[in-house]
Amino acid sequence: MDLEKVNRLPSPTWRYLKTNDSDLPFRNAERPAKAVWSDTTYMTEGAVLPARFEGASAAWKEAAASGECRTVRIPAGTRAVLRAEIAMDEAAPDFAGTYVFHVEKGAELRLVWQWKGGGEDGVCAVAAAYELEDGAVLHVSSAEEGLGGKLLCMQRLIETGEGAQAEFVSADLGGRTVITHSRGYLEGKKSTLHEYGVYTAGGRQHLDLFYHIDHLGEETDSDVEVKGALAGEAKKVFRSTIDFKRGCSGATGNEGDYAIQLDPKTKNISLPLLLCTEDNVAGNHASSAGQIDEQTLYYLMSRGLTKEEARRIVVESLLRPLIDRLDESLRDGVLAGVRSRLDAEGGEA
Amino acid sequence: MAEERKKSRIDDVARSIYDVKDAVEYAYKTESGLTEEIVREISAQKEEPDWMLEKRLAALRLYQQMDIAPWMPDISELDMTHIDTYVRPKTDMKARWEDLPENIRDTFDRLGIPEAEKKSLAGVGAQYDSEVVYHNVQEEMEKQGVIYVDFETAVKQYPELVKPYFGRLIAPNYHKFAALHYAVWSGGSFVYVPKGVDVKMPLQSYFRLNAPGAGQFEHTLIIVEEGANCHFIEGCSAPRYNVANLHAGAVELFVKKGATLRYSTIENWSKNMYNLNTKRALVEEDGHMIWVSGSFGSHTSCLYPDTVLKGDRSTCDFTGITFAGKGQFLDTGSKVECWGRDTHVSIHSKSISKGGGAAIYRGVVHIGPKAAGAKGAISCESLMLDNESRSDTIPDIIIENDNIDLGHEAKIGRIPDEDIYYLMSRGLSEEEAKAMLVRGFAEPISKALPLEYAVEMNRLIDLEFEGSIG
């Protein structure tokens, strides 16, 4: 498979560290599965991504364009719930799709992506633009099961009007290689963008998570929070940039990256950038990395839990607050997935 | 505020002292620009052994091949063909202060070096332009076997100590300006602290640039043997010139088993200086490396002291402050590589941006696959004093091992209005209130510096606020 440079850091640093971008496998979706939509009332054929949509890389953006292209327009003042179920199987192990979701003034969209597979190889390339007009509200949940062998690339761009609120919650449990690329433009005054991600990765999984949010409007608020557990020889790269542009007076932005490393050969790379040309802002970053605290394990085991049970409880308690933000229909599945992953990985830590 | 005002006036005078140019006659001056001939000339002038000339020529070839890192701040105004790489004052090595030419002594007087002497500080290595012109190590330290000499002397007198260490930690291919350094290095300090020796008083070195268009490429090499202890202070100030100036020194520090080295820097280069300095420390088992770094001056700085924690249980403690004012682009930070087991890293960085200045924190903590038991805490705080300025935090954390405990925090923001209001309600003007809050912000650094440097740092902060409105 070809290697492709993805998720380039907007403000690069030393080259020899090789963390400015990632060289990851790439291929096109050759035998794509079909997406099943719960409701097509607001949907039309074709999708024109905004000119500034860059995606994880040009090739990945193109790969996503090779599949179904749809535009969803939620009319002003409407509340809509949309579900997309994408089942990839041996006959159609791939998927590609490009979407534009336009949420008009004061409208609300609750969108649920559900990805399914049978553990076979495959590639899944998605590009989505979310355009929120003034006062629009968007909540997007995404979860998967059985994507074990796949190469995933989820790319999105978010634009917000005045007072618009966007929240994304993703659970990444499978996928041989998972690329997430999120680019946000907080344009309207008092608009918000929250990005939450949970993951458990084992084996030789590679997670490449990219978030880049520009604060342009006054009193805008962003929150990027990623939590997960790494086992086996899994590798996670977190590249997050919050950029306070001049004029975004009163803006607040937070980014957090919390990882529990369960095995000696895990790799954990974190580049949490804060860029700033406006003084009246509050930008914060916090991260932690390491094993489960021994005293915590000791305490739980003194109450009769096995080491594995204790470990599971600690990881669950880290991930739970974010899992609870997922659409209710996905929560139990994700929780069960987390548990079985932890049991299967059985880290030797 | 009578007291504060008076202080500031003194500070103005103090600053003007730094900006006096002396009419110095130059004994020797290379042609502008950098060629192999120049490098050979430099080496011949120094009557160097062949191995050093070979190193210089190899570095020059590297310099000519290497590109400038794409992330670096803009240095296009820096034209190497107009930078004289080597300027040597018309004075030879002097052992006694009284023997120095009067105008040079006068400059040092105003920089406060005799003060330092009076306070019986351990030793002074003062660099005037590219060569060390004044050097004094107290007898007591000589008795302890401590060597503190200028680098040329070290190359000639202690080749068995210099040769195995020179260029070992900072290789010429580290980056383009490191290659340049090795091609044209001149002057600097060599410190050797024998096993078990505790050097009680800090060793101090003042650097100055005093020729229009002169670059400064001093090499500092410090070896602290097993169980020894040493504090080295590097202070920089330079007069203002119109021609772009370049500083590309190299500092190599070897901290042996159980040894401790504290390396303090307070930098106040003139505002046309390009400070592309390289510093790297190698720490063996149970060794401690402590950096205290204040960056105030220069037009552009790229400075990231790099610590390699090679030995088990070795530690690195970095405390840094960067104050970027009008026209300044200060890209500074810290690099730590953990190789040994049970290492400990602590990084506390603070920055202040004002009047259109840009302060960038750039750092990396790399915990290798064998560095089990590493613990670390990184904190970066950035203060924006207005909305013309820029403040970026670019940390990179690479962890290749699970048995670690690392926390990282970063904050960007401005001084809260409530804080300014509270101080003003006690009678302080807005500028005074801000200066006081910034001094408080910088306090962890000034606390770590010797008193006279702390005082100088606070004066620098006050100066930045003198006469500025809101």
Added chain:
Amino acid sequence: MNELLRIENLHVSAGGRELLHGVDLTVRTGEAHVIMGVNGAGKSTLLHAVMGNPAYTVTEGRIYFNGEDITDLSVDKRARLGIFLSFQSPISVAGISVENFIRTAKTAVSGQQQRLFPFKRLLKTRMEALDMDPSYASRYLNEGFSGGERKKNEILQMRVLDPKLAMLDETDSGLDVDAVRTVAKNISEFHNEGNALLLITHLNQLIRYIRPDHVHILIGGRIVKEGGPELADEVEANGFDAYRNAAGEA
């Protein structure tokens, strides 16, 4: 007695809301005034408006100090004229010691350089009077101080800066019984014929100590009742209900 502070028809807004709707108040040198009222009545707003907090905007009315119109004066200039406010929640500043801060402030408000050792002695005396451990002088300003310690630190500043008008915003809250007595004693020692007090308090213990000349009841951004010390007793017995109705608020 001299008229020290005169507030005329003061309207104050913050965050787009009007909080004071035309307050008149006069304080003469040598007097002690107490402002009482329910939470959110605008008591703190009034004191901050006199101090010049930029978070509050005077939309109408004037404030005079010693006959000078100070309505548009910056905060530090008001402090230098002799106005002091003990904050309800003072900020903490890491890196600045209590001693360094108060000495700088004393230099600012007195216009005279404070020599180190006489100042240290003055500070020590004032700290002893407040039962403050001398080690607090070298600690960072309010950093890690308990609520009570912060309040004492405010009174310490008042005593050292020696203002003409001391405004105390619930200085007694958060203090234990002994500390209230100590603070009250310090306030009454400070108060003399040459200065004036303007207090916000809920505690009659403090009022008994200070023996105010005037009590004002502020409800809904207006002064609804004024009287002598007996008014405080009445409020203690009956609460504010009667005045709330008077202000047209249920």
